[in-house]
Amino acid sequence: MASVQLSRMEALGCTGCTHACHVMLYCDTETQLFGKIPIRHIILMQMRFDGLLGFPGGLVNLSEETLEAGLSRELWEELGVALPIAVEDHVDSCHAPASSPSSSSPLITNFYVKKMEEEQIREVEIAAASTATDHGQEVLGMVRVPLCTTKGLASFLSHSFIGNARSQLVNSLLRFNLIAPEELHKALTHSLKIHTHTAEDLRAALALTEAKRKRL
Amino acid sequence: MASVQLSRMEALGCTGCTHACHVMLYCDTETQLFGKIPIRHIILMQMRFDGLLGFPGGLVNLSEETLEAGLSRELWEELGVALPIAVEDHVDSCHAPASSPSSSSPLITNFYVKKMEEEQIREVEIAAASTATDHGQEVLGMVRVPLCTTKGLASFLSHSFIGNARSQLVNSLLRFNLIAPEELHKALTHSLKIHTHTAEDLRAALALTEAKRKRL
Numbered sequence A, B: 001m002a003s004v005q006l007s008r009m010e011a012l013g014c015t016g017c018t019h020a021c022h023v024m025l026y027c028d029t030e031t032q033l034f035g036k037i038p039i040r041h042i043i044l045m046q047m048r049f050d051g052l053l054g055f056p057g058g059l060v061n062l063s064e065e066t067l068e069a070g071l072s073r074e075l076w077e078e079l080g081v082a083l084p085i086a087v088e089d090h091v092d093s094c095h096a097p098a099s100s101p102s103s104s105s106p107l108i109t110n111f112y113v114k115k116m117e118e119e120q121i122r123e124v125e126i127a128a129a130s131t132a133t134d135h136g137q138e139v140l141g142m143v144r145v146p147l148c149t150t151k152g153l154a155s156f157l158s159h160s161f162i163g164n165a166r167s168q169l170v171n172s173l174l175r176f177n178l179i180a181p182e183e184l185h186k187a188l189t190h191s192l193k194i195h196t197h198t199a200e201d202l203r204a205a206l207a208l209t210e211a212k213r214k215r216l
Helices: A008-012 A067-079 A118-130 A150-157 A165-175 A181-215 B008-012 B067-079 B118-130 B150-157 B165-175 B181-215
Strands: A018-028 A041-048 A057-060 A090-095 A107-115 A139-144 B018-028 B041-048 B057-060 B090-095 B107-115 B139-144
Touching (some): A008 A090, A008 A107, A041 A118, A041 B139, A057 A067, A067 A118, A107 A165, A118 A139, A118 B118, A150 A165, A165 A181, A165 B181, A181 B165, A181 B181, B008 B067, B008 B090, B008 B107, B018 B067, B018 B118, B018 B165, B041 B118, B041 B165, B057 B067, B067 B118, B107 B165, B150 B165, B165 B181
Parallel strands (some): A018 A107
Antiparallel strands (some): A018 A057, A090 A107, A139 B139, B018 B041, B018 B057, B041 B139, B090 B107
16 A cells, blocks of 8 residues: 555656556536535446456556557447547556566556546446447446545445555545545545444355355 | 345235335346356446445335335336336345434335346446436446456455345345355355455555645
8 A cells, every 4th residue: 555656757667567557537517416415526437347446447568559548448448438548647656566476577557537527427437338348348337436425435435446446546536626635534434434344244144155055 | 134034925014114125137148258257147236326335226115106116116217227026026025124223114125136138137237327317316337246256256245235235145146046155155255355455455545544634
């Protein structure tokens, strides 16, 4: 977690690194939940084939494409829409902690944020579920981040995320003023409680399954 | 978790209870992940407005509709498709643990499972992201349950679920032979490890946010 932030140039300077690029697509919205709670912003994340939540994107091959072109290619596959990503959309890069001893080269995750119109976000969601080639393959579904209640955000943050996706989300919420720091702090604190509750629930499910196995 | 299973008739016998109905929609599939790993089955769940994962459905008003008609109504709102649910699709019902002292009447959750064709599941996903009135409101996105690798299912099961949705999923996987009991057991065991890792990650995110607040 205590990862060193790199600029885009510093990241590119790492020869022999594998590069992954991901993007947070978001928009402002006037919509209200139940006609009364302002939703304020829509942020897109996705359920990945590995069961974890993350941002759209993937591995980029720098010998064949730029970081941004590679990210656009991944978005085309995952979301089914042509989304140009600019150098200006880059937010930060960082070294990913070594995930396994067998990893051949160190991984750098490059993170981008792109603000869109609400109509464009809706188009992305529809294309992702209909025409995207990765639908049902690498991507199991797009989800919006619940921002309009502290409890909703707390529950969302208690899920399991790939790599540093949760930090990327939390940092972006602050950096782009999508949530008040106090509110985010409350959400994260509550998130830990929900998380502890999930552990009990999970252990109960495991015990139930064990009991059933014995009966088989 | 140690909830008493009720038949549909027993559930209906509870006068003064509030009733919720949810359904697991699923299909078989020949599709392979990365062209080599059999996906076997597609199961639909959803990200709810409260940040938790659950099955489509909701509260049913027995003074105005049957359990099944109420569930169909909810599916129309959430998924944007007309899906008749039959009494025969009922799997089980159970008393939900009292969620808060302010709950006026005890809640019974009625669970249904409906097998569909893959093409129908795809139609549901598209309608849910395009025409469903609850999209972006009560529903933040539909997701498929990753079944084709133990690790993927393990990660998925480590998320946070509403009420007894995780048990409903786990029980249905066994009941409808969608996974081998040994594999499910492995997934749940691994799920607890992933869950523990998430706790560390979450605490680090909280610490980071606290550090940032102090700097503000």
